[in-house]
Amino acid sequence: MPVEAPNPDATPQPVSSDTPRVSPEVSLWELVFFFGLIGLTSFGGGLTAYIRRLAVTQKGWLTDEEFFSALAIVQILPGARVVGISIYIGNHLRGLLGAALALLSIMMPPFLLVCFLGLLYFHYGENSDSKALLAGVTAVACGLMASMVFEAGQKSIRGVFDVVMIIVTFLLVRLGHMHVQYVILLLAPIAIWWHRPRPEIKGDDLNQKGSTP
Template identity: 30%
Template sequence: MNETVVPTRGELFLGYAKAGLFGFGGVAAWARRIIVEERRWLTEREYAEVLGLGQVLPGPNVGNAAVMIGRRFHGLPGSLCATAGLYIGPLCILLLLAAFYDAYGQVPRIGALMQGIAAAAAGMVIGTAIKMGSRLKAPPEMVALGLLAAAAAFWWRVPLPLIVLGLGPVGIFCAWRRQRPEAAH
């Protein structure tokens, strides 16, 4: 069942507000869950494409995706609703936490708490990537490109813009080549 639902502006705001409030350590996992699984605004592939584009643009990838998804459904007002929903809750929480950290940040247990939160956030990012990758059923050449990009970033410390400039055209060519026979039929 791949039918998608068109959200109202209010639903865009509330859906992204939920993602923003529940997304401690990273919103990507919650945004995908809400947009694809719960609300069915986009298919898994559509969301992966939007998020992928959001990752190569400057700024936070999920924020970029919120702008694009909001625009897709309701133009500029939709972009503003989705983006405002995404950021309003975390902004309020961040201001409160900044005041708390300013007052108690020198306490050793607070440092240990922050390390634990960082580890949980890393696990969420890895889990989301695995979940999205397993559902997309990418062709072997795209899996190879993804692994090469990850190796370039992780082991060889190649900056993201260079990875995108180097592997992006190869990925585009592979996708174009794979779709070419389908278009002929």
């Protein structure tokens, strides 16, 4: 294992109590194993909490603060959240190589499984047994999708403007057949401007008005 050789600091590891936290030394094999296991058991989502429990609480690879800072980044960027978090942790522990290995190992198990199921589907998809099976699978998929609409709606609606944005987005995509990248280029600047940071004075004004009888 050439991984652990160029690492002189590894031996005199002081279990410091008050010095600022340094990320623990983690071998690349451990990273691959960790994210491979998550990829292997990533059935059905809910993974963010799971990763936090393993990486923060159990392994101590990063602090809770670092984890939530990573989550905040990943949430406003495009892409799957779990993948983003994994890359961030990989990069945090072992730099670019760590990030690349985290991405590879979390993607590999589901990739192989999904490819296998896909080939089965194209081989046997036309017979009546698999059609019956798939009727149930897609019906549940539809129910899951609907539940995601509810969850996303609950998180995003805090005013009339948000409702208008949801409806406009839906109509542009559904009736206008506009592609997602153009929808975002068109609507995101408007929405960001609407939610722009307001100057503090306004808030103070309101507070003063509210407090003076």
